Amino acid sequence: MKKIFLLIFILIALVACGTAKQDDEQIFSKDNKGIMDDFIFQLKSEKDTYTLNEPLQIYAQLEYVGESDEITIYHASSPFILELKELNTNFDFGYAMDTPLLSSTLKKREPLRIPYSFSGGYNEFSPDDYVQFVNKLMDGEFPIGRYVITGKTDFYIETDEAKQTYNMEQSIEFEVVEN
Template identity: 45%
Template sequence: MYKIGFLVSLIVLYLCLVSCQQKVDRKVDTEPSDTKPLDTKAQAIEEDFVYRLVTEKAEYGKNEPIKIYAELEYTGEKDEIEIFHSASPFSFPMVETTRNFEIGYGMDTPLLSTKLRKGEPLRAEYWGSGGYTSEDKKEYVDFISQIMNQEFPEGRYIVNGSADFYVKANEKTEQKKNYNLKLQVEFKVNNTN
């Protein structure tokens, strides 16, 4: 009899602990994510380069243009330095977190070079992105079609920006020094405005 009572007590204790744990989990899951402020500016420094990623607003209204830009600044000892990159050293892929949709950022990949003057940032603005295939679901195709027309649907967006380039570390041997700086900024689109 003692063994049965002890076993029942253990089961009741276990159920109470599991029940308490589930209540805690539910409370965390239902906590609104809108309480966290959005990061609209970010900066990374690597050696002689400063990379900045900015969205001009934390929240945009319906049909309002999305203003995002990236900057790369050279801060080294020389007056200028030549960097080598694709069509642009900057890319702006995104994730829309409400629907968990990825928004790709395609770019031509010729090898181009740009001279950066010390203290004068190179700046590029986001101009649009996205793409889909015939195998993608209609909901995704409709969403990306809006993005491609620069009509962002209501939601929360994370920009996974990068500056990808290289410099010649040694002119004689043409040895390369690669840089791939990554930053994130966030914004929301609220279609009720």
């Protein structure tokens, strides 16, 4: 009985030791895809690491794969919301967008692709280092760091029965390093 108890104790100790989080490990996801009904939403970076002042090759893509030849979706300025966060400074940049009601017609298997562009800002209460960071991003310069872009869809379609809303979310991570 003592051996069984000792064996169980050792197993519990080993399992507890093996579940430590490894924060130093760099895990980058540069391509994520979500599917909802007849739509595929993809958030993609062509690279997981960019050099300082290198243009980002990141885009959001929505593809219709339903039975009809085409479908009309309704959305604000864009069917995508692309939020940015810098992980080293923990700066979280929202996403500003005009909100008129627009429509786009998606043809079957012809993706709507929109490249990422920074769309954040600051106000009079923002700290100076945040303001400087935002100004660089507005100029198209991503400072050295690790970033996460969270992409979301926000659109709807109208059917005979009702309005169907589509909200999907994907995130990708990338890094900007010294040349």
